[in-house]
Amino acid sequence: MLECTPKEPLPKDARTTGSINPIKTCQPVGALYAALGIHGCLPHSHGSQGCCSYHRMALSRHFHEPAMASTSSFTEGASVFGGAANLKTSIKNVFAIYNPEIIAVHTTCLSETIGDDMPTIIKQSEIPEGKYVIHANTPSYHGSHVTGFSNMCKGIVSYLAESDGNPKKERANIFPGFTNPGDMREIKRIVTEMGVPSIMYPDTTGVMDSPVRKTYEMFPRGGATIEAIQDSGNSKMTLSLGAWSSDEAAATLQSKCGVPGVPLRIPIGVKATDDLIMAVKKGFGVDVPEPLEVERGQVIDTLIDIHYQYEGKTVAVFGDPDIVIPLVEFLITMGMIPKYVLTGTPGGKFEKIVNGMLEEAGIEGSRVKAEGDLFDLHQWIKEESVDLLIGNAHGKYIARAEDIPLVRVGFPVFDRAVHPLMPIVGYRGCLRLIEMISNVLLDRRDRDCLDEDYELIL
Amino acid sequence: MPAEPTACIDERQFSIMTTGKNKSRIHCADDSLAGAVSQRACVYSGARVVLNPVTDAVHLVHGPIGCAAYTWDIRGSLSSGSEMFRQSFSTDLKERDVVFGGEAKLIACIDEAVEKYNPPAIFVYATCVVGLIGDDIVAVCKEASQRHGIDVIPVESSGFISGNKIVGYRAAGEALLTLIRPKDGAVVEKTRKINFLGEYNLGGEKWLVERYLREMGIEINVAFTGDSTVAALKRAPGACLNLVQCSGSMHWVAMSLEKEYGIPYIDVNFFGAENTAESLRKIARFYGDEEIVHRTEALIEREMERVRPVIEKYRKKLAGKRAAIYVGGAFKALAIIRQMQELGMEVMFTGTQTGKPEDYEQIGTIVSEGTVVIDDANPAEIEKFLLEKDVDMMAGGVKERFLAHKLGVGFVDHNHDRKDGLAGFDGAIRFAREVYATTCSPVWERVKQDPFEEAQE
Numbered sequence: 001m002l003e004c005t006p007k008e009p010l011p012k013d014a015r016t017t018g019s020i021n022p023i024k025t026c027q028p029v030g031a032l033y034a035a036l037g038i039h040g041c042l043p044h045s046h047g048s049q050g051c052c053s054y055h056r057m058a059l060s061r062h063f064h065e066p067a068m069a070s071t072s073s074f075t076e077g078a079s080v081f082g083g084a085a086n087l088k089t090s091i092k093n094v095f096a097i098y099n100p101e102i103i104a105v106h107t108t109c110l111s112e113t114i115g116d117d118m119p120t121i122i123k124q125s126e127i128p129e130g131k132y133v134i135h136a137n138t139p140s141y142h143g144s145h146v147t148g149f150s151n152m153c154k155g156i157v158s159y160l161a162e163s164d165g166n167p168k169k170e171r172a173n174i175f176p177g178f179t180n181p182g183d184m185r186e187i188k189r190i191v192t193e194m195g196v197p198s199i200m201y202p203d204t205t206g207v208m209d210s211p212v213r214k215t216y217e218m219f220p221r222g223g224a225t226i227e228a229i230q231d232s233g234n235s236k237m238t239l240s241l242g243a244w245s246s247d248e249a250a251a252t253l254q255s256k257c258g259v260p261g262v263p264l265r266i267p268i269g270v271k272a273t274d275d276l277i278m279a280v281k282k283g284f285g286v287d288v289p290e291p292l293e294v295e296r297g298q299v300i301d302t303l304i305d306i307h308y309q310y311e312g313k314t315v316a317v318f319g320d321p322d323i324v325i326p327l328v329e330f331l332i333t334m335g336m337i338p339k340y341v342l343t344g345t346p347g348g349k350f351e352k353i354v355n356g357m358l359e360e361a362g363i364e365g366s367r368v369k370a371e372g373d374l375f376d377l378h379q380w381i382k383e384e385s386v387d388l389l390i391g392n393a394h395g396k397y398i399a400r401a402e403d404i405p406l407v408r409v410g411f412p413v414f415d416r417a418v419h420p421l422m423p424i425v426g427y428r429g430c431l432r433l434i435e436m437i438s439n440v441l442l443d444r445r446d447r448d449c450l451d452e453d454y455e456l457i458l
Numbered sequence: 459m460p461a462e463p464t465a466c467i468d469e470r471q472f473s474i475m476t477t478g479k480n481k482s483r484i485h486c487a488d489d490s491l492a493g494a495v496s497q498r499a500c501v502y503s504g505a506r507v508v509l510n511p512v513t514d515a516v517h518l519v520h521g522p523i524g525c526a527a528y529t530w531d532i533r534g535s536l537s538s539g540s541e542m543f544r545q546s547f548s549t550d551l552k553e554r555d556v557v558f559g560g561e562a563k564l565i566a567c568i569d570e571a572v573e574k575y576n577p578p579a580i581f582v583y584a585t586c587v588v589g590l591i592g593d594d595i596v597a598v599c600k601e602a603s604q605r606h607g608i609d610v611i612p613v614e615s616s617g618f619i620s621g622n623k624i625v626g627y628r629a630a631g632e633a634l635l636t637l638i639r640p641k642d643g644a645v646v647e648k649t650r651k652i653n654f655l656g657e658y659n660l661g662g663e664k665w666l667v668e669r670y671l672r673e674m675g676i677e678i679n680v681a682f683t684g685d686s687t688v689a690a691l692k693r694a695p696g697a698c699l700n701l702v703q704c705s706g707s708m709h710w711v712a713m714s715l716e717k718e719y720g721i722p723y724i725d726v727n728f729f730g731a732e733n734t735a736e737s738l739r740k741i742a743r744f745y746g747d748e749e750i751v752h753r754t755e756a757l758i759e760r761e762m763e764r765v766r767p768v769i770e771k772y773r774k775k776l777a778g779k780r781a782a783i784y785v786g787g788a789f790k791a792l793a794i795i796r797q798m799q800e801l802g803m804e805v806m807f808t809g810t811q812t813g814k815p816e817d818y819e820q821i822g823t824i825v826s827e828g829t830v831v832i833d834d835a836n837p838a839e840i841e842k843f844l845l846e847k848d849v850d851m852m853a854g855g856v857k858e859r860f861l862a863h864k865l866g867v868g869f870v871d872h873n874h875d876r877k878d879g880l881a882g883f884d885g886a887i888r889f890a891r892e893v894y895a896t897t898c899s900p901v902w903e904r905v906k907q908d909p910f911e912e913a914q915e
Contacts, residue, residue: 004542006574018567019523019550026524044493048586048617050500054528057856061875066861068837070495079590079618086492093493097838109522109587110618113556140522141551141587212905216841216864344523394530397544 002401005378021374021394023318024344026140027148029055030178030245031106032069034152037202039223040101042094046087046116046135047108048074061414063181063208068218070094070103074110083111084121091125091133100219101226102132106152112139132226134159144345145411146244146320149178153249156201156229163233163257170284171235173259174200175249177242177266177322178411179425181209181222186423187241187267190277193292196284199228199235209421233257237283239276242266242322244345266322267425268433269330270299295427302434306458307335309438316340316377318391319410321350321370327390327409328354330433332361336388339365340380342372374398388441405440409433473833477822495836498811500617502585504626507533507874508707509581509613509633511658511683512691514540516577518547520564520595521585525617526550532874535659537685547571551587560593568602568610578688579609581633589616609688611636623786624812627707634682635714638694646695651679652741653697655712655723656704656789659684661879667728670882674742674754682708695719699744701726701737706787706812728881729793729889730800731765761883769800772890777802779850779897782843784809784835784858785872788817794853794872795824797889806847809835837861851897866905868896 028045032055035043045052052071059067070093072078072086087105094103107118118135127133136155138148153175172191176184181204188205191198206222232238233253238261240250250261262279265272274296277288314337317324321343328338341354350370358366367380378398385402389395392410399406413419423429446454502519506529510517519526526548537543549567551560564582571580580602584595595612602610615629640646652671657664664684671678679697680690694715700723702712712723724744726737735758742754781803783794788810795805805825809832810817821831830843840858843849844865852862855873862869870892872880880889 002541002545004540004545004575016563016566016570017550017552018563018570019526019546019548021530021546022523022527022548022550024523025527026522028524042495048500049496049498050503050586050617051524053496053499053503053857054524057532058528060856060860064860066837066857066864068495070493073492073494073496074618075620076618079586089491090493093491097493097836098495109524109556109585110590113587113590139553139556140524141556142553144523210864212864212866214908214911216845216861218838218841 002378002397005375005382005401007382015376019344019373021378021397022344023342023373023391023394024144024146025058026109027138027143027145027151028106028108028140029058030145030148030150031104031136031138031152032056032067033059033178033204033208034149034156034202035104035106036067036207037204037223038102038104038156038229039207039221039225040219041104041223042098042100042102042219043069044090044094044103044105045069045071045108046083046090046105046118047072047110051108051110058412059208062412063420064417065208065210067208070098072111079110079114082114083116084124087116087121088125091122091127095128095131098218100131102134104152104155105133105135106138106148107135108138109140112137132159144320146178146322146345149245150248153202153246154252157249157252157256160226160229161233161253161257162230163259166234168236168259169197169234171197171199172280172283173232173235173238173253174198175238175240175242175246176200176203177245178320179241179266179323180420180423181205181207182419182421182423183266183425183429185209186426186428187276190267190273190292190426191239191280193289194277194280194284194286195289196280196286199232200224201229201232233259235259237262239264239279241276243349244321244347246322265326265329268323268326268429270296270333270427270430271329272326273426273430292427299427299430299434302431303334306434306438309441309458311335312337313387313441314339315388315390316342316381316386318342318372318374318377318395321345321347323410325350325353325357329357330430331390332357332363334434334437337363337366339367339384339386340377341366341368342377343370344373346371378402388437390437405444407436407440474839475831477825477827477829477831494834495838496834498834499623500586501619501623501626501629502583502615502617503529504623504707505583505613505615505630505633506626507623507658508627508630509683510543511535511537512579512581512686512688513537513543514578514687515543516547516571516575516580517543517583518549518567518571518580519583519585520549520551520560520588520593521583522551522587523548525583525585533658534661534874534876535684536662536665537659538665539687542575542577556587556591559591560588561598564593564595564598565602568598568606572606572608577608579611579637581611581613583613584616586617589614589618609637622812624706628710631708631711631714634691634711635718637688638691639718640692640695646693649679649696649698651677651697652699652701653679653694653715653721654681654684655700655702656706656708657681657684657701658704661877663728663879663881663885666879666882666884670734670738670757671741673757674738675747675750676741676745682711695721697721699724699741701741703727703789704787705789727789727793729790729885730797731762731769731883731886732800733793733796734882734886735762765883765886768887769890772894773800773802775894775898779803780806780848782807782840782847782849782852782867784832784840784852784854786811786855788813788821790872791821792817792824795821797886798853798893799824801890801893803893805829806849807832807843809833841865851893866902868893868899868902870896
């Protein structure tokens with residue numbers, strides 16, 4: 001499969017800053033996904049048609065759901081004279097044809113480069129009474145899809161969140177980070193279980209994991225309502241999950257409405273889940289309810305029962321920084337050795353955080369890279385292989401070329417179903433990760449071992 | 459004036475028509491309406507899908523990361539050799555490149571690709587931003603060609619040039635012609651072999667047709683571009699005939715090959731058993747060799763005997779079911795309409811992203827009265843007609859799949875996301891089986907019978 005990858009590693013300085021087999025994609029797809037987390041929202045791509053088409057395809061392939069978005073349909077004229085006319089026409093048409101509650105516009109490389117002034121164009125547009133148009137700048141030549149997600153979250157806060165000046169309500173805002181709807185559902189459940197009301201946004205539950213109903217709804221019943229988002233300025237605190245995807249929005253909400261943000265990791269693994277629960281406990285003075293204690297105990301119990309199966313195994317992890325960081329932390333808890341850790345998203349603090357965790361665990365000889373790609377990873381693996389790969393579907397090429405099992409986590413996963421509905425966050429997510437990881441290792445042993453070593457019992 | 463505009467908004471009324479009810483021509487190849495949820499893609503996308511199956515070339519996308527990431531190995535073209543084409547190369551342009559120009563980075567990335575992989579050719583695709591900031595990819599490629607002694611070919615596919623993929627097909631065609639043009643007066647020796655244009659070896663379809671042709675005593679020289687290599691493409695001028703399958707992408711290339719190298723072309727279509735038989739006969743007739751004609755008839759007879767009972771079996775299950783088709787090109791739409799009709803199904807609505815007026819005229823002649831025909835449909839229109847026409851199954855691409863599923867309509871992918879070849883006699887059998895499997899899936903029973911709802915009544 002990847003027999004084309006040269007066997008001999010090239011000297012370090014032989015790589016350009018171009019990319020071969022990227023671990024990231026561009027901003028607008030993240031912005032589009034975030035916008036789908038508002039109820040009644042039609043995301044709008046301000047650029048040429050291709051971008052919008054690609055982003056919808058990518059989301060459809062990952063979530064197995066329709067992903068609606070409109071486009072300004074730039075052609076040469078708009079590219080030369082500016083896209084203002086296209087956007088104004090689009091806004092008019094979209095409200096007339098699709099009648100959404102809100103349009104969330106994101107830019108593309110094209111409209112960014114020609115310098116379309118989004119706030120001004122939106123101000124000059126015809127927006128029906130009671131409807132909204134918001135925007136985020138998402139040039140694809142900066143950051144990654146995670147940055148785009150973050151920028152749209154920030155846009156949602158800037159345009160919509162309000163503070164009425166009254167004392168804050170005993171309620172948490174939850175910024176869930178770039179996660180699947182199954183994860184968002186689980187995070188909401190945990191906070192609800194603790195008896196704390198919450199407003200989550202973006203919230204793609206019910207939108208990107210919607211059930212089949214008798215009739216199709218272009219705007220499914222899920223997503224955070226505009227009213228709830230507006231009222232989030234009156235909440236007591238914001239649980240900001242994932243520094244790359246949520247912190248900017250939380251900071252904006254803090255400065256705009258005075259809601260303090262509590263920066264947390266996306267709750268993947270025992271420690272990150274503990275941290276979330278403790279933050280809620282501390283922030284609202286509530287007790288940790290029995291069911292969550294049971295769930296945690298079950299995870300610890302399972303870890304003890306089968307730690308032999310993965311203890312000491314080496315693993316390569318790649319994906320979005322907000323997913324990879326807590327995942328590495330959990331793998332360390334499992335006694336595994338994160339040997340190669342990569343993200344495609346730029347940002348120096350990724351390497352610092354991961355290296356810090358490895359150092360604390362006394363793990364030496366690992367390689368960590370931000371703005372890396374799968375070519376880097378493949379060459380490292382050629383130097384010294386690992387027992388397991390964890391990352392998105394694109395890891396399957398290396399998995400096949402080097403005969404290493406792959407556990408699919410992150411975005412995109414095009415080649416498996418059900419994953420968007422099943423959480424990897426919270427204690428239940430821990431169990432699922434343990435199950436996925438130990439199963440592939442055990443399946444591998446069952447398949448490869450000699451007859452005399454073939455075991456019935458774990 | 460078209461009678462009874464069924465469009466969802468006035469501006470779209472001329473892009474939708476109902477056969478038999480009006481005689482005016484459908485509007486197509488227009489720019490999409492701003493604000494549409496268009497199912498169309500871009501010029502770069504068109505160029506990429508045509509060129510990407512060149513298996514041993516490096517396909518280097520000059521632009522920000524997205525354009526390369528979204529087109530990374532999504533075509534399903536199979537290779538008998540190199541897997542180079544399934545990797546994703548991008549110059550991954552950053553802000554400073556957009557401000558100061560990306561040429562230096564492009565040069566470095568070409569050099570890196572040559573150093574690492576030593577490919578026989580590199581296609582350099584221009585994306586929106588590159589066209590806008592005015593990087594001179596033609597000059598960069600020319601210079602890199604000379605420096606490395608390989609073909610480094612610019613593909614001028616900036617997305618904003620048009621919302622229509624056809625413009626990208628043309629850019630790809632130009633790149634292919636540049637690649638195959640013999641250098642320094644070299645002459646490619648003429649053979650009795652044929653080129654197979656507009657064949658991308660999805661699910662091994664090229665190999666299947668190749669088997670039929672081989673049995674007839676005819677060799678394929680090279681396919682454009684399924685399972686092709688740079689070296690094989692360079693032998694293209696030596697063919698005695700060009701078959702054109704996907705006419706949208708390759709008609710212009712065929713005409714150019716005729717002009718430059720005197721190679722005639724004929725249109726073929728290997729989707730559906732009848733179409734396959736007809737196409738094989740056409741090819742045999744071209745050779746005018748009794749032996750070939752004889753072998754062709756024997757092949758067709760044998761295969762049709764195999765196909766007929768299978769089609770008949772599925773026809774019994776599918777007769778009277780209602781189908782919809784929305785695909786990229788008219789060639790495919792026509793082929794699928796015929797196959798659906800062979801299965802006894804009624805085509806209720808059909809349309810394409812890139813059809814030309816003459817394509818729609820042809821579609822109009824083979825569908826029955828009352829069929830809705832749409833150019834550049836948006837999901838709202840697809841939804842409307844799937845429901846209005848009470849459709850049982852749809853054929854289309856990934857953007858239509860989940861919409862159809864949500865509406866309780868079966869679905870067959872006839873685009874990038876399918877895994878099995880649907881061409882030839884074997885493909886006809888597979889297509890019938892797929893249509894049956896989705897149209898008559900037991901899951902629809904569970905959708906229709908909702909115990910919760912019944913309990914509440």
